[in-house]
Amino acid sequence: xxxxxxxxxxxxxxxLGVTFPILSDFKRTVVKDYGVFNEEQxxxxxxxxxxxxxxxxxxxxxxxxxxxxTTVIDACNxxxxxxxxxx
Amino acid sequence: MYKKLLTSVALLGxxxxxxxxxxxxxxxxxxxxxxxxxxxxxxxTDGKTYKLSDFKGQKNVVLAIYxxxxxxx
Numbered sequence: 001x002x003x004x005x006x007x008x009x010x011x012x013x014x015x016l017g018v019t020f021p022i023l024s025d026f027k028r029t030v031v032k033d034y035g036v037f038n039e040e041q042x043x044x045x046x047x048x049x050x051x052x053x054x055x056x057x058x059x060x061x062x063x064x065x066x067x068x069x070t071t072v073i074d075a076c077n078x079x080x081x082x083x084x085x086x087x
Numbered sequence: 088m089y090k091k092l093l094t095s096v097a098l099l100g101x102x103x104x105x106x107x108x109x110x111x112x113x114x115x116x117x118x119x120x121x122x123x124x125x126x127x128x129x130x131x132t133d134g135k136t137y138k139l140s141d142f143k144g145q146k147n148v149v150l151a152i153y154x155x156x157x158x159x160x
Contacts, residue, residue, distance in 0.1 A: 004156040010132045012156035021131035033125035035116035049150040051124040055143055079147050
């Protein structure tokens with residue numbers, strides 16, 4: 001997700017060869033709700049949130065740490081494991 | 088000539104430090120692990136609209152926010 005318009009993100013996705021849909025927060029409401037809106041620049045700062053099935057945040061990566069998806073992938077695996085561990 | 092070059096390099100260094108210092112500190116989220124994720128409804132590149140709460144009880148969701156398109160991620 002980014003604050004770019006849908007057409008801009010569509011072009012960006014095409015360039016990258018991304019197959020999954022990218023969300024557009026053009027009105028900046030979500031970046032504000034998630035506390036990552038950079039008022040000076042007008043965009044959302046880089047961040048990754050892992051939200052479980054109950055809508056609870058289970059992991060947060062912010063800034064440059066969020067470039068590397070390893071930690072959030074690990075957190076996903078932990079969540080998945082929890083799911084399978086519970087009968 | 089050599090001295091001039093050295094001065095220029097030193098000046099550039101000082102300017103870089105000043106520029107770095109003037110960068111506003113990026114805001115940090117007020118959300119914490121364990122908090123309820125704020126719901127959202129957003130349009131996507133596939134033309135569909137996605138609502139976070141539609142995934143409740145169905146799937147875990149990774150919300151990855153990147154700075155701007157065409158900027159290398």
